[in-house]
Amino acid sequence: MTRIVIAGAGRMGQAIAAGLHKQDDLELLGTWQRGDDLAPLVAAADVVIDFSLPDGTTQVLEAVAAHSTPLVCGVSGLDAAQMARLDEVAARVPIVYDRNMSLGVAVLEHSIREAASSLGSDFAIHIAEVHHVHKKDAPSGTALKLGEAAAAARGEAGTGSVTFESERRGEVPGDHEVVMQSATESLTFAHSVTSRQVFADGAIRAARWIAGKSPGRYAMSDVLFGN
Structure with missing residues (x-):
């Protein structure tokens, strides 16, 4: 059973949680939002799915780097410094980053x-x-x-x-x-897109795929086509 933590309790976080409850091989360990203690959740997780906001992603990146926890991130609007940090973390931790998980x-x-x-x-x-x-x-x-x-x-x-x-x-x-x-x-x-659930379904597929992968930055094209 792969244990999943969701970062972000908004509409996308809720859609991912709903999708995870339908999976036999994935378990929702918890949901994080700003102000909560992130470290214990990440330490216990097999994969983190981040659909928070750019400032939330900054915290998520540091947490997954500290615990070597694979990450699926669908947050858009990251600035150049945040993207550079994401690439630095991806040198040590497998990360699927995509601005659209469909x-x-x-x-x-x-x-x-x-x-x-x-x-x-x-x-x-x-x-x-x-x-x-x-x-x-x-x-x-x-x-x-x-x-x-x-x-x-x-x-x-x-x-x-x-x-x-x-x-x-x-x-x-x-x-x-x-x-x-x-x-x-x-x-x-x-x-x-007719429902935001499509992004949640893609993120869940990416989370299943990224578990056990080597460090690196991946995209949904890698998840789908194995590039």
């Missing part, structure tokens, strides 16, 4: 890399995303992740020449559309 988005990213590499610079790439009104960052972490994948496939740094469009509306969990267009044709990739 299995469908992992397939989408894989497909976009292939298409961008094959089509080349004759195709302009535009990413449009829609999320609920409570989401503060724009473009979304997922849109940036997809843009970075497309740009890297064409040898460009960061998001390169990829353009973005963001909309905040209602309670939309997350829609992303990637359009690759030349002067003569257009290719469209799309992904829509």
